[in-house]
Amino acid sequence: MALLVSSWSNGVQSIPKDYIMPPERRSGDFVSVCDEIPVIDLQENPKIDRSDIIQQILKACQEFGLFQVINHGVSEKMMEDMRVLYHEFFNMPVDDKLGVYSEIWRNTGCSLYTSGFTYAEEDVHYWKDTLKHVCHPLEEHTPSWPEKPARYREEVGRYAVEVRKMGFKILDLIGEGLGLSEGYFKGVSQDQAMTINHYPPCPNPSLAMGFFGHTDPNLITFLQQDQYGLQMCKDGKWMGIDPIPNAFVVNIGYQLEIISNGKLKSAEHRAVTNSTAARTSIGTFFGPNPSLPVVIEPAKELVTSTSPQMFKSYQYTDFLVDFLAYHRKPFPRSGTPLDPYRL
Structure with a gap:
């Protein structure tokens, strides 16, 4: 438990040597805030045509691979409850978190860990702690x-249900815009998981990183952030x-880029500290359930003589193995995890 950044970083005046990133892996001196990121209003309104919303989403997915949504159906109170709950969780005494603590990242179950995928193998660590667990089906x-906190399972369970409703609403809009059959993504989104990343205040953000630049390996991600x-x-x-x-x-992942046959782009993103x-x-x-033999490939409706197939068919579990192996390579890396799957 002593490895958790949140367990030792409060009040530190300098960054430990093994958290100082090499210059080429830092965020740089200045990154401007982009005011062009699309913000899409999902509220049902008779004055707004459904096709207009679909086109806004598709354009955002094609140009940015990322957008923000408002009036999405998850209540403000529920989102505030989550902020309060996770503030409380990450500030609990370390003994109260022993039941879920792990010194390594695990792809299944529930675990609280620190830094990246393999702390013991890292040459330098990321300034974050992470709680990860699967959400669907809830009863399992x-x-x-x-x-702890005692209300955790009840409140997060309700939140997971509401985010799932929102998620499939957005996926249905994307599927309709691409011309896919109704409910197409229910067949490739059997898995729902939550990853809660906590970045304590950092005494020198210019030297450390919250997390490296990456694109999500799953289908689509929904992120709530307050800082x-x-x-x-x-x-x-x-x-x-x-x-x-x-x-x-809303962040497009690799699997959606592949299923769309390259029509939608996955977004590379990273986290910095303050x-x-x-x-x-x-x-x-x-995303697909990593415990099942799920085949991913471009949707057949999107492969035509004028839009030939761009990616191979593959087992999702094989992709995850390759994805993790790629991110365990020393920096700097060449190419992307998608390269072996391109035709």
Whole structure:
């Protein structure tokens, strides 16, 4: 438990040597906040045509691979309850978190760990602690969730249900815009997991990183954030994403880029730290179930003589193995985890 950044970083005046990133892996001196990130209003309104919303989403997915949504159906109170709950969780005494603590990242079950995928193998560590657990179906997974705070399982369970409703609403809009059959993504989104990243205040953010630049390996991600720290890369340039109160950031993952046959783009993003306030991001990930033999490939409706197939068919579990192996390579890396799957 002593490894958790939140267990030792309060009041530290300098960064430990094994948290100082090499210059090429730092965020740089200045990253401007992008005011062009699309913000899409999902509220049902007779004055707004459904097709207009679909086109806004598709354009955002094609240009940025990322957008924010408001009036999405998850109540402001529920989102505030999550902020309060996770503030309490990460500030509990370490003994209260022993039941879910792990010294390594695990792809299944529930675990609280620190830094990246393999702390013991890292040459330098990330300034974050992470709680991760599976959410669907609830009755199978809630027994493995934290027992404290006492309301955790009840409140997070309700939240997971509401985010799932929102998630499939957005996926249905994307599917309709692509011309896929109704409910197409229910067949490739059997898994729902939450990853809550906690970034304590850092005495020198210019030397440390919250998390490295990456693209999510799943289908789509919904992120609740309340402090600045998320950045995305577009056209080779990093730009910041300011939080909007009670909005979700929607992030396209690799599987959606592949299923769309390259029509939608996955977004590379990273997390930076700050010196004045802790940042806690609450991410919900939809994707194939890694425990099942799920085949991923471009949707047949999107492969034509004028739009030939861009990616191979593959087992999702094989992709995850390759994805993790790629991110365990020493920096700097070449290419992307998608390269072996391109035709």
